[in-house]
Every structure is written in structure tokens, then in C-alpha cells.
Amino acid sequence: MDSRLEKLNVCVCTSSLDNVHFIGICGLGGIGKTTLAKAYYDWMSSQFEGCSFLTNIRGVCEKKENDLVYLQNLLSDILNGLPTKIRDIHKGMDMIRSKLCHKKVLVVLDDIDKLDQLKALAGKNNWFGSGSRIIVTTRDESLLLSTYMDCSIYRVEELCYSESFRLFSHKAFKSTHPSKEYEKLSEQVIAYTHGLPLALEVLGSFLCGKSVNQWESALDRLKEYPNKEITKVLQISFDGLEEIEKSIFLDIACFFNGFEKDNIIQIMDSCGFFPEIGIRVLIDKSLLHVDNDDKVWMHDLLQEMGKEIVRAKSRNEPGRCSRIWNYDDLCHVLEHNTGTKVEAIVCRFLEPKKLVCDFEAFSNMKKLRLLILQNLVLEMRDGQTLNIGNLSNELRFLRWHEFPAKYLPSNFQRGGLVELKLWLSKHLWNNAIKPLNNLKTIDISYSTNLRKFEDFGVVPNLEKLILVACVNLSEIHPSITLLERLAILNLKACNSLQNLPTSIGGLKSLNVLNLEGCVSLTDLPQDLGMATYLEQLILEDCRNLVEIPPSIGLLERLIILNLKACIRLQNLPTSMGSLKSLKVLNLEGCVSLTNLPEDLGLLNSLEELNLRGISVEDRDLPSSIALLENLKTLSCCGGRQWNNMMKIIVGKGLSSSAGLFSLKKLELVSCGLGNGAFPENLGCLVSLEQLNLSNNDFSHLPISFNKLSKLRHIDLSYCRDLELLGPELPHGLEWVGLSYCVSLDKFLDPLMKKICSLVCSATCVGCLKLATRQGSDRTAFTLLKAHLQNLPLKRFDILLPGNEIPSWFTRTSFEPSITLQLDPNWCNSKWMGLAVFLCALIPSPIFDCNVKIHERGHRFGLSNSYHRNVVSVVGSPADHLWLSYMPRNKIKAEWQSNNCNQLKFSFQTKDLDGETLTKKxxxxxxxxxFDQKTWMMMKHLHRFTLDRVVSVLCTSKT
Structure with missing residues (x-):
């Protein structure tokens, strides 16, 4: 509670102390909004002239007549200290304002669920005196945002594991910890509640004093029947929704929890549910949230509630329920030909499942709008054929992997169908099918029997056509040009496709054309440039493509042009310079390409240019390349003839009024760069953050490198002649790659005996000479000390050859896991962070090592991946030392608790394929x-001999 109070107080104090400030405490039912508000009220009420806590406003308004007038009287009486007689809402608003406008008050309005409640009780800032704070708890954030111009929102999160553990133990055992025989059962209950305080309290109180057998029985029952007391609180928010929002909520609860938002919107939109606004409403009411990966989630108990709402309609006959999501219910419905109330079926199985049914299995599902089946094999009784023509006229969305029918039958007249996704099907339709005027998406990917696509006239409003890996598809019907709304045409990996209709340019709405992996394609239609709305043209791995039509210059909206691995492509049309909107040009692996258009520099919008593996020599690069003032990424690789590339980039950039001033990432890999390859004016690359110079020939870095003030990552791996790192590295550097720099033998200045400017993480796989001369233990300790001096709040990692156990680590093990016991008050001390090491055999240059840190069921991880795109393995497998330091500020706050007195560290190594290597x-x-005392001792060490390090550190307590 303390951490939540502190965070709430930050929200309360965001406004000036003299201003009236509104604060919303938002979250789903049972999350602890009222408890938090009451705790804050008790803590801070003495600092105000008047205080009022109006509890359960929603409940009061449901039960009382003149509910708002009653609450206005209550608020006025408490704050004014005198009885009042308010009989009219509008007069009440005036009276509250007149009595309180000169008072500094603290008001808590608990459980607001309607806009008129806010307007009647705390309508505007000028109702209250200077410095007043108005706290509102609600499940619906939009009420606050639509009422107050300036309102801080505190969103209450679920309890972390340790907090859940304490609360549950208090309710179930009246103690801080369960007895041993209840530990596993307690963990199951805590996992079930997913940090919801209401559920922890209800279940803890219910299970208190019951036997182990009774606990087990109760947990089994929860899997089928959610607790009514918990469900009752959660369902309040659901009951207040509009019918269409209820439908969206139930679909997500039953089918789509954890799915990408765009995918859900696409499905819901096909069903006519207006999902953009519907999902926003559910988020505002704390029923959904969208994570950083744009995936939509609801709390596990909300999901259970949603499923229970559906099941409760008919427990004995799933055909009378609106939604079906499990195999047993689906079997019952299809075998008994029921399903009169079924609106949606979504059943995805990891492995194929068989189901025997009647050919009229779907005939009674007159309300079916959504059907998604994956890995389901239907077998008809008596050798019949499934009558797909009997699917509901309400059907809007059909996804059926391995669709059982050879064709969509002629009686398939589902005019409302919006999306049709039939992966691994045989054919789509014959010419007898009736028009599907509302169909927007067809996806029949991986249908190896599909050889040609018939008349497109039956789908006049199609917007997406996806035919990925239809490997025997040899032609596209010319009628495709009738599709005036077609925006996406995806023909990826259609290996047999030799050409496109010559009139493809007639697709006026075409936005994306993906031909990746069409290895039989030799040319493109000459009128391609007439598709003027085209934004993405993907031609990667079109190995037999020889030329690009000159009309491409007409594609003024083109943003992405991907020609990667077009190995027979010899030149690009001169009209390329007209692509004013082009942002990404990928020419990687175009090994036959010997020149680039002179007007390449006219691509004013270009942000990413990939020239890895092309055959153009640096002297033949167009001089205009330095004019790409918006270029952010430039990649070059594999041409030893490019040894002047750095001078060309920088030199030409300075000789023009423009330059590569926006460049953030530069890759010059295997370009034959020697000591004289770097100009003195490197500092003109003012935005450069990542620099990859792997596999080049220089022996040292020039002093001009320290002018790259924004450089954060530099990769020098496989620079076999590199001998030392000196003061040339920029001070802001966060990581340097030094793997297989076999000549590198020192980080330290041999005369001054001090660290160079390397105070960042480093990867030094295969640097055997370095380890032999300086010792992996000493090097790791020295670099860590320098890091802590300069960047104590940042993560640090180093990987280098060696197998000696660092003696300054006080807890070591020869097993792949280790446990660290913590002092009772460890989190109150001035501890800085955690350091771990791992000695392991690295079998190849491509290797992952990571550590998972566990504390009573939760974990967080330190991990490093050392991937280098090289053909051969340099040297034999060798032992390496990995040292990783995680500062305190990078560790989740909930771990920093005195309740945590033990951490278990488990280590793992993986190979190129991601397979876990054996513990050998x-x-x-x-x-x-690491605590403050240890650091102070380290800080005053002037010499870094291992003996002194060990003698000092071993005297300190862990």
C-alpha cells in the first residue's frame, strides 16, 4: 500500500498547491480503488480545512429517490458543519459552490458511474477553495476526461506476487505465511486471482480453517464455477454496457483475449460491431487494456466471468449458448445437429482433432455470424459430403483451415460474408457461384492444389487477396483488373507464377503488391507504374527477375521497394529518382547489380538504404548519395573494393549544402577499411548512434572517433588486426563488440595502468590473447569498476574468454543454479544492484546465455545474445566468462521488498537453433x-591486482 500511496500522492501533487486539482483513481471492480482512496484520505485529511468521503455513490443512487440531492446535502453538511436543506439539484450545485469556494477541502467521491453524479457534486474548479483536492474513484475513466479539463489519472494495477501473498496469507491463515502443507495450494489460489485484491480477500476468507482436501475440492470447483461474490462485483461494469459493447466483450473473453488489436478490430468490424469505439469504451471502463505490443487483454477473472455469462444460458445444452470455444461442446453441437442459439464458433487446436458429424451439421445454426476452425477434421457419416450451402445467412466471417469441400457450392449465397480465409483448401469456387458483393478479404494461402484463380467478377468489392505459398498457382485471371477496391495483393512464394496480367496497372486502389519468392517470375508488367496508389512493392528473392520497368518512376506514393536477393537484376531504371515518397530501398544480395542510378540522391524521403552484397565499386557510387539528408540507415557489406567508403560518405557530405546529417545507423562490414580509411571530420555524422565496422583491416581507431558524440553501439568484431582500444571511443558509448579480435591484447594503458574510455558493456568472444595477457577475472573486475564509477544506473555486460571463478564473488556454484540469501532488511540498505557471472563453453560464434531470477513464483531475466552473421567458425570452442550487472533502478519495484529474503538464479545456454544446451x-x-559499503571499498582501490581485490571484498558481508 505504501508504494501505491506514494504514487497517488505524486498525482495529487502534480498541480500547484494553490490550484484546485481533480484526481481520478481508476481500475476494474475489486482492484482496491476505494481502499487506496480511504488510506490517502486518512493520511492527508489533517492538512485541509474540511474533508468529506462520500462512499458507494453508485449504490446510493441505485437505492434512493432524489439520490443526488441526498448526496449534495450530505456533502454540504459535512464540509460546512451545519445542516442544510437542499431540495433541487441545481440549487444544490449553487449552494455547494457558495459554501466551499473559499475553503481548502479534500473530497473523495467513491464509485462514480454516471456523468450527472460528477456534475452535481463537483462540477467545476471554482466550486472549491484554493488548494482543494477532489479525488474520484471510478471504473470509467472517460467520465473524468469528459468533465474536467485538467485531471490526473492514477490507474490502480494488480498486486504483485509478494503483495498478493501477504494479503492472502492474512485472510486465509491470519499470519504472514501459510503452513507447509498449504504452500502449493496457496500458490494456486494466488495465481488464479491474478493479483485482484477482492478475489484474494474473498477466497482467503472462504478457505480459512478448511482442510487440505477441502481446499483441493474448492480449487477444482473454481475451474468450472467462478465464485459468485467475486463475479457479482465484476459484472457491475458489464451490466452497464450497451448491447453491442457486451457482444465485443464476450467475443474477446471467449475467443480473443491476448490477440492483436488490429486482428480483433478486423473480425469485429466484419460482424458490424463498430469495434474502434467499442474497444475504446471497454478500455475506459477498465474492462480491457492494450499492451505495448498492441495486444488486447482482460483480467483472467473478467475472462472467466465472460465465459460464465455465456455458459449460464444453458449448461446442459451448449447449442443454446451464444458462443462455443471448446472441443466437447463443439462435438455435442455438431453430432446432435443443435446450435439454434449459436452466434460464434472459434475452435483452434494445436494438434488435429477428428469429429464425426452429419452432413447437415450446420443447418440449424441460423444465427451463426462467426466461424473459425483450425486443425479440425470433419468426417461425415455414411460417406456423405458436408453441405456447406446450409451455413447461416448471417455468416460474416469464415476461417476454416483445411476446408473439407472441393468447391464452395453453387448454393453458397452468403451475401453478407466479409472475410473468407480457407487455408490448405482444394479450390475456391467454380463459375456457377453467386456474387459475394460484401466480401472484402480472401485468404486461401498454402492451398497447393490451386492452379488458377477463376473469375473475379463474383467479388466486385474485394480489398485483400492473399495467396501465400500457393506453389502450383501458375496464372492470375485477367478479370482481377475489375477489382477497383483491391488494396493488398499478396502472392508471396507462389513458385509457379511466371507473369502477372499485363493490365495490372489498372488496379487503381492497389496499395501493397507482395511478390516475394516468386522464383519463376521473369518480368513485371510494363504498365505497373499506372498503379499510382502503390506504396509497397516487395520483390525479395525473385531470383529470375531481370529488369524493373521504367514506368516505376510514376509511383509517386511508393514508400518501400524491396529487391533483396534479386540475383539476376543487372540495373535499375533511371526513372528511380522520381520516387519522391520512397523511404526504404533494399538492394541486399543483388549480386549482378553493377551500377546505381546517378540521380539516387534525388530520393529526398529515403531513410533506409541497404547495399549489402552488391557488385558496385565505391568509385562507381553516384555522387548524389551524399545528398540524402533524411537517410537514417546505410548498410554496406562484402565488397573489399569499398575501402574508401567512409571518406566518400563523409567527404562528399561536407562538400554539399546538405549531407548525411540524419544518419543514425551505419554498417560498413567487410569493406577492407584500413587505418587510413577514416577522415578527420567524422564528427559531421552528428546523429550517428550505431556503427558496425566488423571484419575490416584497421589496427587502431583514429582520434576522430571521439567526435561521434551520439554513438552508443559500435561493433568491431572480426577485426583481426585490431590491437588496442585507446581514448578514441566516445564517452556515451553503451556497448562495443570485439568478438574474434584476435590481435587485441589490452584494454589498459600499459604506462598509466589505468582504464581506457571503455566504460560500457563489451562482447569479446574468442579474444584469447586479451584473456591470456590481462586475465578474464581482472579485466572483468576493472571494467565493472569503471562502469560503476561512470554509469552506475546503467546495465553492464561483458563476455570474454576464461574459466577462472572471479574470487570477488562470494556466492559461487558448479551447478547451473545458485541461491542468494538476503538479510531481513536488505531492501532498506543502500544496495546498488545485482551482479552475476557464468563460466561456460561456447561451442560456436552464435550463442545465447541468460539467467532467470526467481522469487516465489515470479522471475525477471538478464540475457545476452551474441549473434554474428559469419560463414565460418574461427577457432575451436572455448570457455568464456560472462559478467552481468543489473542496477537497482532496472529491477521491478515489487521485488524490492523485505518480504523477499531469497533469490534463486538459474542459468541457461542456447545454440544457433535456440535449443537449450546441456548443463555440461x-x-x-x-x-x-552490491551495496554501498562494497562500492566504497572498490572506489578507493588504486591498484587492481587480484589478490588485493579478494582480500578487501572477502572481508565485507554479503
Missing amino acids: YIRSCGVRH
Whole structure:
């Protein structure tokens, strides 16, 4: 509670102390909004002239006549100290304003669910005196945002594991910890509640004093029947929704929890549910949230509630329920030919499942609008054929992997169908099918029997046509040009497709054309440039494509042009310079390409240019390349003839009024760059953040490197002649790659005995000379100390050859896991972070190592991936030391609790394919808890000999 109070107080104090400030405490039912508001009220009420806590406003308004007038009287009486007689809402508003406008008050309005409640009780800032704070708890955030211009929102989150553990233990055992025989059962209950305080309290109180057998029985029952007391509170928000929002909520609860938002919107939109506004309403009412990956989630208990609402309609006959999502219910409905109330079926199975049914299995599902089946094999009784023509006229969305019918039958007249996705099907339709005027999407990918696509006239409003990996598709019917609304045409990996209709340019709405992997395609239609709305043209791995039609210059809206691995492409049309909107040009692996258009620099919008593996020499690069003032990424690789590339980029950039001033990422890999390849004016690359110079020939870095003030990552791997790192590295550097720099033997200045400017993470796989001369233990310690001096709040990692156990680690193990015991008050001390090490055999240059840190069921991870795109393995497998430091500010706040007194660290290594290597590859591991005392001792060490490090650190307590 303390951490939540502090966060709430930050929200309360965001406005000036003299201003009236409104604060919303928002979250789903049972999350602890009222508890938090009451705790804050008790904590801060003494600082105000008057205080009022109006509890359960929603409940009061449901039960009382003249509910708002009653609440206005209550608010006025409490704050004014005198009885009042308010009989009219509008007069009440005036009276509250007149009595309180000169008072500094603290008002809590608990459980607001309607706009008129806010307007009647706390309508405007000028109702209250200077410095007043008005706190509103609600499930519906939109009420606050639509009422107050300036309102801070505090969204209450679920309890973390340790908080849940404490609350549940208090309710179930009247103690801080369960007895041993109840530990596993307690963990199951806590996992079920997913951090919802209401559920923890209800279930804890219910299970208190009951036997182990009774606990087990109760948990089994919860899987089928959610607790009514919990459901009752959660369902209040659902009951207040409009019918269309209820439908969206139930669809997400039963089918789509955790799906990408765009995917859900597409499905819901096909059903006519107006999902953009519907999902927004559900988010505002704390019933959904969207994560950083744009996936839509609801709390596990809300999902259970949604499913229970559906099941409750008919427990014994699933055909009378609106939605079906499990195999047993689907079997019942199809075998008994029921389903009169079924609106949606979504059944996805990881492995194929068989189901025997009648050919009229879907005939009674007159309300079916949504049908998604995956890995379901239907077998008809008596060798019959499934009558797909009997599917509901209400059907809007059909996804059926391995569709059982050879064709959509002629009686398939589903005029309302919006999306048709039939992966692994045989054919689509014959010429007898009736028009599907509302169909917007067809996806019949991976249908290997599909050889040609028939008349497109039956789908006049089609917007997306997706035919990925239809490997025997040899032609596209010319009638495709009738599709005036077609925006996406995806023909990826259609290996047999030799050409496109010559009139493809007639697709006036075409936005994306994906021909990746069409290996038989030799040319493109000459009128391609007439498709003027085209934004993405994907031609990657079109190995037999020889030329690009000159009309491409007419594609003024083209943003992405991907020609990667077009190995027979010899030149680009001169009209390329007319692509004013082009942002990405990928020419990687175009090995036959010997020149680039002179007007390449006219691509004013270009942000990413990939020239890896092309055959153009640096002297033949167009001089205009330096005019690409918006270029952010430039990649070059594999041409030893490009040894002047750095001078060309920088030199030409400075000689013009423009330049590569926006460049953030530069890759010059295997370009033959020597010591003289770097100009003195490198500092003109003012935006450069990432620099990859792998596999080049220089032995040292020039002093001009320290002018790259924004550089954060530099990769020098496989620079076999690189001998040392000196003071040339920029101070803001966060990571340097040094793997297989076999000549590198020192980080330290041999005369001054001090660290170079390397205070960042480093990857030094295969640097055996470095480890032999300086010792992996000493090097790791030295770099960590420098890091803590300069960047104590940032993550640090180093990987380098060696197998010695760092003696300054006080907890070590020869197994792949280790446990660290913590002092009772460890989180109150001035601890800085956690350091771990791992000694392991690295079998190849492509290798992952990570550590998972566990605390009573939760975990967070440190991980490093060392991937280098190289053909050969340099040297034999060798032992390496990985040291990783995680500062305190990078560790989740809920872990920093005195309730946590033990951490378990488990280590894992993986190979190129992501397979976990056996523990024989792990030699040893260790962990150290860094506190202020340890750091002060390290800080005053002037010499870094290992003996002194060990003698000092071993005297400090862990």
C-alpha cells in the first residue's frame, strides 16, 4: 500500500498547491480503488480545512429517490458543519459552490458511474477553495476526461506476487505465511486471482480453517464455477454496457483475449460491431487494456466471468449458448445437429482433432455470424459430403483451415460474408457461384492444389487477396483488373507464377503488391507504374527477375521497394529518382547489380538504404548519395573494393549544402577499411548512434572517433588486426563488440595502468590473447569498476574468454543454479544492484546465455545474445566468462521488498537453433549483491591486482 500511496500522492501533487486539482483513481471492480482512496484520505485529511468521503455513490443512487440531492446535502453538511436543506439539484450545485469556494477541502467521491453524479457534486474548479483536492474513484475513466479539463489519472494495477501473498496469507491463515502443507495450494489460489485484491480477500476468507482436501475440492470447483461474490462485483461494469459493447466483450473473453488489436478490430468490424469505439469504451471502463505490443487483454477473472455469462444460458445444452470455444461442446453441437442459439464458433487446436458429424451439421445454426476452425477434421457419416450451402445467412466471417469441400457450392449465397480465409483448401469456387458483393478479404494461402484463380467478377468489392505459398498457382485471371477496391495483393512464394496480367496497372486502389519468392517470375508488367496508389512493392528473392520497368518512376506514393536477393537484376531504371515518397530501398544480395542510378540522391524521403552484397565499386557510387539528408540507415557489406567508403560518405557530405546529417545507423562490414580509411571530420555524422565496422583491416581507431558524440553501439568484431582500444571511443558509448579480435591484447594503458574510455558493456568472444595477457577475472573486475564509477544506473555486460571463478564473488556454484540469501532488511540498505557471472563453453560464434531470477513464483531475466552473421567458425570452442550487472533502478519495484529474503538464479545456454544446451557446457556460476559499503571499498582501490581485490571484498558481508 505504501508504494501505491506514494504514487497517488505524486498525482495529487502534480498541480500547484494553490490550484484546485481533480484526481481520478481508476481500475476494474475489486482492484482496491476505494481502499487506496480511504488510506490517502486518512493520511492527508489533517492538512485541509474540511474533508468529506462520500462512499458507494453508485449504490446510493441505485437505492434512493432524489439520490443526488441526498448526496449534495450530505456533502454540504459535512464540509460546512451545519445542516442544510437542499431540495433541487441545481440549487444544490449553487449552494455547494457558495459554501466551499473559499475553503481548502479534500473530497473523495467513491464509485462514480454516471456523468450527472460528477456534475452535481463537483462540477467545476471554482466550486472549491484554493488548494482543494477532489479525488474520484471510478471504473470509467472517460467520465473524468469528459468533465474536467485538467485531471490526473492514477490507474490502480494488480498486486504483485509478494503483495498478493501477504494479503492472502492474512485472510486465509491470519499470519504472514501459510503452513507447509498449504504452500502449493496457496500458490494456486494466488495465481488464479491474478493479483485482484477482492478475489484474494474473498477466497482467503472462504478457505480459512478448511482442510487440505477441502481446499483441493474448492480449487477444482473454481475451474468450472467462478465464485459468485467475486463475479457479482465484476459484472457491475458489464451490466452497464450497451448491447453491442457486451457482444465485443464476450467475443474477446471467449475467443480473443491476448490477440492483436488490429486482428480483433478486423473480425469485429466484419460482424458490424463498430469495434474502434467499442474497444475504446471497454478500455475506459477498465474492462480491457492494450499492451505495448498492441495486444488486447482482460483480467483472467473478467475472462472467466465472460465465459460464465455465456455458459449460464444453458449448461446442459451448449447449442443454446451464444458462443462455443471448446472441443466437447463443439462435438455435442455438431453430432446432435443443435446450435439454434449459436452466434460464434472459434475452435483452434494445436494438434488435429477428428469429429464425426452429419452432413447437415450446420443447418440449424441460423444465427451463426462467426466461424473459425483450425486443425479440425470433419468426417461425415455414411460417406456423405458436408453441405456447406446450409451455413447461416448471417455468416460474416469464415476461417476454416483445411476446408473439407472441393468447391464452395453453387448454393453458397452468403451475401453478407466479409472475410473468407480457407487455408490448405482444394479450390475456391467454380463459375456457377453467386456474387459475394460484401466480401472484402480472401485468404486461401498454402492451398497447393490451386492452379488458377477463376473469375473475379463474383467479388466486385474485394480489398485483400492473399495467396501465400500457393506453389502450383501458375496464372492470375485477367478479370482481377475489375477489382477497383483491391488494396493488398499478396502472392508471396507462389513458385509457379511466371507473369502477372499485363493490365495490372489498372488496379487503381492497389496499395501493397507482395511478390516475394516468386522464383519463376521473369518480368513485371510494363504498365505497373499506372498503379499510382502503390506504396509497397516487395520483390525479395525473385531470383529470375531481370529488369524493373521504367514506368516505376510514376509511383509517386511508393514508400518501400524491396529487391533483396534479386540475383539476376543487372540495373535499375533511371526513372528511380522520381520516387519522391520512397523511404526504404533494399538492394541486399543483388549480386549482378553493377551500377546505381546517378540521380539516387534525388530520393529526398529515403531513410533506409541497404547495399549489402552488391557488385558496385565505391568509385562507381553516384555522387548524389551524399545528398540524402533524411537517410537514417546505410548498410554496406562484402565488397573489399569499398575501402574508401567512409571518406566518400563523409567527404562528399561536407562538400554539399546538405549531407548525411540524419544518419543514425551505419554498417560498413567487410569493406577492407584500413587505418587510413577514416577522415578527420567524422564528427559531421552528428546523429550517428550505431556503427558496425566488423571484419575490416584497421589496427587502431583514429582520434576522430571521439567526435561521434551520439554513438552508443559500435561493433568491431572480426577485426583481426585490431590491437588496442585507446581514448578514441566516445564517452556515451553503451556497448562495443570485439568478438574474434584476435590481435587485441589490452584494454589498459600499459604506462598509466589505468582504464581506457571503455566504460560500457563489451562482447569479446574468442579474444584469447586479451584473456591470456590481462586475465578474464581482472579485466572483468576493472571494467565493472569503471562502469560503476561512470554509469552506475546503467546495465553492464561483458563476455570474454576464461574459466577462472572471479574470487570477488562470494556466492559461487558448479551447478547451473545458485541461491542468494538476503538479510531481513536488505531492501532498506543502500544496495546498488545485482551482479552475476557464468563460466561456460561456447561451442560456436552464435550463442545465447541468460539467467532467470526467481522469487516465489515470479522471475525477471538478464540475457545476452551474441549473434554474428559469419560463414565460418574461427577457432575451436572455448570457455568464456560472462559478467552481468543489473542496477537497482532496472529491477521491478515489487521485488524490492523485505518480504523477499531469497533469490534463486538459474542459468541457461542456447545454440544457433535456440535449443537449450546441456548443463555440461556450464562450468560455474555466481552472484553478488552490491551495496554501498562494497562500492566504497572498490572506489578507493588504486591498484587492481587480484589478490588485493579478494582480500578487501572477502572481508565485507554479503
